[in-house]
Amino acid sequence: MIPSPAYRQNSQAAEFSPGERSQALFERARGVFPDGTTRITIDRDPFPRYVLRGEGAYLIDVDGRRFLDLNANFTTLIHGHAFEPVIAAVERQMRNGTCFANPTQAEVELASLLCERVPRLERIRFVNTGTEAVMFAIKAARAFTGRPCIAKIEGAYHGAYDWVEVAQASAPENWGAPDRPAATGYYHGMPASVRDDVVVLRFNDAGAARDLLSRRAGEIAAVLIDPMPSRAGLVAPEPEFLSAVQETARQHGILVISDEVLNFRQDYRGASARYGLEPDLFALGKIIGGGFPIGAVGGPREIMAVFDACHGRPLLPQGGTFSANPISMVAGHAAMTALDQAAFARLEALGSNLRKRLEDAISRAGAPLSITGAASLFRIHPKPTPPREFREAYCTPAQANINNEMSRFFARQGIILPSGAAACLSTPIGEPEIDAIASAFEAFLAENSALIEETL
Known part of the structure; x- marks a missing residue:
């Protein structure tokens, strides 16, 4: 109607x-x-x-x-509001409990669905929000490389983690030279040390991306990229830009993080596959929870091993009272199965x-x-x-x-x-x-x- x-x-x-x-x-x-x-x-x-x-x-x-x-x-x-398969799945789960200190089959099912669909997504960890997904992807990159800094796109939104908020709200009066975007603060009181640890790139500027990543290559753990940054214009990536970022990152041992919290909805296999990007880590959220709070970080098994606690304290401990809660898991599985x-x-x-x-x-x-x-x-x-x-x-x-x-x-x-x-x-x-x-x-x-x- x-x-x-x-x-x-x-x-x-x-x-x-x-x-x-x-x-x-x-x-x-x-x-x-x-x-x-x-x-x-x-x-x-x-x-x-x-x-x-x-x-x-x-x-x-x-x-x-x-x-x-x-x-x-x-x-x-x-799927819009009040999607019947999600309602049915959540009603069944509600009668069995909403959250536990133990794992459930539901988290295995949703993780398996996602890993089967997305190239290079071999291992995954669930969190509660897109912000957490990006945060733990960055921490994983730091743990894997031993480096402190990140690179990100000017104007791109990646949640509420200090480092990803740098240059999120830049404006003409402070965004700096075209080939040297300024690491501007997002909120009053943001530590200067945070801004110092962020290299800002302009989207679709391949030459400047190569130069800026190379200049601080030994410090940069990861370059964080949304394949089509919404707040930065919802603009398509140019193949030359993605190639420049990926090739330069590989050359210098920098990990590539694809933030698909929003843009995972672009394709059955996700936005990276759509545009030819081969990231080392993914941050997911939004649609994978079927309308309930969710986030996920994932990637190849050798990088995701930083979370592995099988042999003692891992390189990167990660928990969360509601991480992988069964309500979000069954809702997400129902929604993604229908997609x-x-x-x-x-x-x-x-x-x-x-x-x-x-x-x-x-x-x-x-x-x-x-x-x-x-x-x-x-x-x-x-x-x-x-x-x-x-x-x-x-x-x-x-x-x-x-x-x-x-x-x-x-x-x-x-x-x-x-x-x-x-x-x-x-x-x-x-x-x-x-x-x-x-x-x-x-x-x-x-x-x-x-x-x-x-x-x-």
Whole structure:
């Protein structure tokens, strides 16, 4: 079913209001949370929309309004909300217990499924979040190489570990020279020693990557790369760049970590296989948990041996009270089993169709916007040319306002488009939903042409 418009049209205020009940809940929340929420990533305009329940590709807010959900909890819910196989698996497990100090068969089953699918993923450890997965991948690289430093991509998001937050929020006033990106801090008080241990690379700059990795090769344990960094533009990797990173890393004994917490949804075998990257370690999360908290670090057996405690204290001890908890394991197994090659092929076709329709709408309108993304992911840029890397994707305040206006417009059409205009599709979505998204975008371009031209 195509969503009906979620907002009343009788006043400008009503059009933009997330709802009276949401507003009341936010007022209560401000009494118990520092800013009224528990995640900085929550969209608020001017306050968050509170959700009551989800149904497939749709969610219903506490004011009773129904929206097509293109956020899917930041790309996690690849099967949408309340996916029946996950519900059935979790209900069975709940009756048997939710967590134990002992291992369960469920963790072996999910680990086996993942190792069978992904090239070079021979051994795996489960943790609770994508942040933990990246953190332990970096620690594993340090333990294996004996080196302290890492290299990472400017603007790329990898969770809430100090070293990976370096240069995550760089801006024109501090990001440094094109061939020497600055190791900028992310939060007030970040130790200078953390920034000193991070080499910052620009995405798709092969020559600079070779040079910067070689300059500090003896210190660098790993280069951390998201094959298509979302916050850095959701831009496709150029083969020359991936080759430069991988060849230089191999030459100097630097491990390559592929952060596929988000982009594992791009292919049956993952994003690295899709783009020809052969990483030494993987960080996984989001879709592999079926909507429950999860993370995983994995790779070839010789590197993953740093976790091996069979003969005493390992090079890298790793635990976690809820790591490999059976609820996440059975939910993840149900979700991933349903994500067969046919499901990925269908999402690929839907995504390609939608991106083409958005591009065609831009062309017909002569609008200075562009589209990036792959598989079930897409992003709308308030720029006439698709960016190749973070600095080109960076939005000025005026450009960011275009995205905010677009998010508001989509909400009035009954569609949740994140304020950054980076979004995803899920398996419950079909051609009617693709039509609704494309139609909403065409209407936005038509009704806001003057604002777009004036701003861009």
